[in-house]
Amino acid sequence: MAVNLTELSLPQLEGLKGQLEQEIEFLTSSIGQLKVVQTKYVEAKDSLSVLNKDNAGKELLVPLTSSMYVPGTLSDVEHVLVDVGTGYYVEKNVEDTREFFKRKIDFLTKQIEKIQPALQEKHAMKQAVIEVMNMKIQQLHSQQTSQSGTAKA
């Protein structure tokens, strides 16, 4: 680090600690969001396994609303429509779709792995700042007590 923590004053350290806490919060929520999206992709990928030759033509209940279902038959088990972002949907076969999800999940894993070290680093920095702060407070305390001691004497 370019700046020596011990040279900073207490209010400065307080500010630094606050800033680090904000950054930690931001990174933690980013990781949380990425994990939520990743879970969605994993679930979608898992539900693809229902679309196989054995289930073709079988009956199923389609949810029209969350509380109403209508019977239907599974006529096409080879094609699905995938949302690729910004309002574009692509018709893909099941194999390609599985790859699509795998790609997305891998991408998210990589992003999470990128953030994790940064988060750890911020945590370590915050810890260091807190330690220096404690040290300074203790110093201040001992100074005060020794001063009041001499004043009495």
Next chain:
Amino acid sequence: MAEAIQKKLQSELEKYQQMQKDVSKSMSARQKLEAQLTENNIVKEELDLLDGQNTVYKLIGPVLVKQDLDEAKATVAKRLEYINGEIQRYETLLKEMERKSDQHREVLASLQQEYQRAQGRAIGKV
């Protein structure tokens, strides 16, 4: 004397705060653009992986409309171009703002010093 400087200091400070507000507004606009850029890049990558067999649909309101793959690619490319242009524009805008607020900070600092000196003199007289 001190009062006049104080008034000036006050108005300059308000101007500076307004400037800082503008800066943060532009910053968040830039960040939004960055997010859009990432999303469109992902879409472009996906579209590039497709061939003539895949059908592409565009969501317009609540309906899906069939669209040509090449047309979709062209739209996304155009969008990327636009977003990149916007980011560049904001970048120069932000740089300009940064420069101006640096200048303003200097003005503020010198005004503050002047004010303190004037105050010191006023107290000295009393």
